[in-house]
Amino acid sequence: MSKLRLAIVGAGPAGIYAADILLKHERSFEVSIDLFDRLPAPYGLVRYGVAPDHPRIKGITNALREVLDSGDIRVFGNVNYGTDITLDDLKRHYNAVIFATGAIKDADLTIPGIDLDGSYGAADFVSWYDGHPDVPREWPLEARSVAVIGNGNVALDVARILAKHPQDLLPTEIPDNVHAGLEASPVTDVHVFGRRGPMQVKFTPLELRELGELNDVDMIVYDEDFDYDDASRAAIQSNKQLFVIDKVFSQWRARETGSASRRLHLHFYAKPVEVLGSDGRVSAFRYERTRPDGAGGVVGTGEFREVPVQAVYRAVGYFGSPLDGIPYDERHGVIPNHEGQVLADDNALMPGVYATGWIKRGPVGLIGHTKSDAMETIKHLVKDQGSWWQPAEPDEQAVLDLLQSRGVLFTDLEGWHRLDAHERELGDARGRERIKVVPRDEMVRISRD
Numbered sequence: 001m002s003k004l005r006l007a008i009v010g011a012g013p014a015g016i017y018a019a020d021i022l023l024k025h026e027r028s029f030e031v032s033i034d035l036f037d038r039l040p041a042p043y044g045l046v047r048y049g050v051a052p053d054h055p056r057i058k059g060i061t062n063a064l065r066e067v068l069d070s071g072d073i074r075v076f077g078n079v080n081y082g083t084d085i086t087l088d089d090l091k092r093h094y095n096a097v098i099f100a101t102g103a104i105k106d107a108d109l110t111i112p113g114i115d116l117d118g119s120y121g122a123a124d125f126v127s128w129y130d131g132h133p134d135v136p137r138e139w140p141l142e143a144r145s146v147a148v149i150g151n152g153n154v155a156l157d158v159a160r161i162l163a164k165h166p167q168d169l170l171p172t173e174i175p176d177n178v179h180a181g182l183e184a185s186p187v188t189d190v191h192v193f194g195r196r197g198p199m200q201v202k203f204t205p206l207e208l209r210e211l212g213e214l215n216d217v218d219m220i221v222y223d224e225d226f227d228y229d230d231a232s233r234a235a236i237q238s239n240k241q242l243f244v245i246d247k248v249f250s251q252w253r254a255r256e257t258g259s260a261s262r263r264l265h266l267h268f269y270a271k272p273v274e275v276l277g278s279d280g281r282v283s284a285f286r287y288e289r290t291r292p293d294g295a296g297g298v299v300g301t302g303e304f305r306e307v308p309v310q311a312v313y314r315a316v317g318y319f320g321s322p323l324d325g326i327p328y329d330e331r332h333g334v335i336p337n338h339e340g341q342v343l344a345d346d347n348a349l350m351p352g353v354y355a356t357g358w359i360k361r362g363p364v365g366l367i368g369h370t371k372s373d374a375m376e377t378i379k380h381l382v383k384d385q386g387s388w389w390q391p392a393e394p395d396e397q398a399v400l401d402l403l404q405s406r407g408v409l410f411t412d413l414e415g416w417h418r419l420d421a422h423e424r425e426l427g428d429a430r431g432r433e434r435i436k437v438v439p440r441d442e443m444v445r446i447s448r449d
Helices: 013-024 057-068 087-093 122-129 153-163 176-183 205-212 230-238 240-253 369-383 396-405 413-428 440-447
Strands: 002-009 029-036 073-076 096-099 119-121 145-149 189-193 217-220 262-267 270-278 281-292 298-308 311-314 341-343 349-355
Touching: 002 013, 002 087, 013 029, 013 057, 013 369, 029 396, 057 073, 073 396, 073 413, 087 396, 096 369, 119 122, 122 153, 122 176, 122 311, 145 153, 145 298, 153 189, 153 205, 153 262, 189 281, 205 240, 230 240, 270 298, 281 311, 349 369, 413 440
Parallel strands: 002 029, 002 096, 029 073, 096 349, 119 311, 145 189, 145 311, 189 262, 217 262
Antiparallel strands: 270 281, 281 298, 341 349
16 A cells, blocks of 8 residues: 655644645545644634634634644644755655645735735734733733724634633633733723625624623614615525624614713714825825615715724735745735645646645634645545655654754654643643743743653
C-alpha cells in the first residue's frame, strides 16, 4: 500500500477539517499528516478571531480538539512558512501540501481620511481583544463616540465589545490587559453604519439578539430606516433569518430608551464618504444617505450627514496574504485555484499544491462552511495521486531534524495541552474558565516546558 505524506499549513478550522476529512475518506493509501502554524497554539480564528463572549464557540473548539487528539496528526506550532520551512523543504519531505492560511488582514476602504489617527482596522482590534501574540498589548481607547463601518458579524462583535461594560466580560477568557484597557475607556456612544437597509444585512439573528441583551446599553434604531420597499417586505416573508431580524428590530423600536449610560446606534442606508479630521486626528464620520434601487442595491440620495466621533473602525471584510512561492490573486486576496487545486501563473494546475478555507475562496461564510470547502479540496487531492511530489526524504523524523537544525522553537500537541491546562489554571484561581497567555515567548516557554 502506498503512503501519502501530507503537510497542511494553517492549524485553524480549515486545516483541521481538511485533515479530518482526509483521514475519514475512502482511499487506497496510508496517510501521514503534519499540521504547521505560525502561532504557538492551534485553532486560528476560533481562538483569535471570535469575540470572547461567544459561548457557542466552545462547541467548535471541542470538535477541533477531538480531531487533533485522535493521535493521527502531528502539530508543529510557532513555525513560520517561508522562513522556518519553505516550499522546497515541503517538496523534499512530503507528497503534497494544503494551504489553509485563512484571511487575517483588514480589507481596504478607500475613502478620504481613512488613514487619520484614530482610524483602525477591525481585524487588528479583534486580534487585540482576543490576545493575539503578534499585536501590541495596549490599544488606544480614548474616544467617547465611535463609528464602526460595516454590517457583518465582525462589525457587530466590535461594536458589542466597545459598548459592553468590561465587568460583564469577566466571566469570559478575556486577557487581563484587554480588560484593563476596556475598563479605562470613556466610550458612551457606538455608531454602526451600513450602506444598505436593515433587510440586506450580513449578520445573523443571533449576533443581533446579543446586542439587545447588553447590560446598561440602550439600542438606538431610527424609524426612517424602516420604511421598507417591496423587495424588503418580500425578503421578510421568504427568509426565516430576516423574519427574525425584523422581529428583533421591531422590539427595539418599541423600547424606552434614555436611562442607560451607554448607547449603541444602528444606522442603515449610510454610504461611507469621508473620515473628517482635526489636527491629524479623527473628528467626525461623513456619509451619504442612500435609498433602495428596487433591484436589491442602493443609490445615493445626494443628502450628506456627519456624526461627531473620535475613532473609526472599518469592518468591511478580511483579506488574505501572499505566500512565498505560491501564486496570489492581489485583487481578491486568495490563491488562484480550481476547486482547491492551485493554479500556476499560466493557469495550469500546480502538482502537489492545494488550498482550502478563506485563502481558497475568500472570507465568506461561517466556520461550518469550511467543512464542505475542505471536502472539495480533499476529493481532488485523492484523485491526483499520480501527480503528487516524490519526496527525497519522506521519513517523519527528517522534518523534526530540519526544524531543530534551524533552531526553530516549535511547539507540538503535548505543548498545546500544557498551555491549555496552564490557561485553565490561571482562570480557575480567579473563578473563570480560562485566562489567555498573550506574549508569544511565554506561550512557547510553557508549551516547551
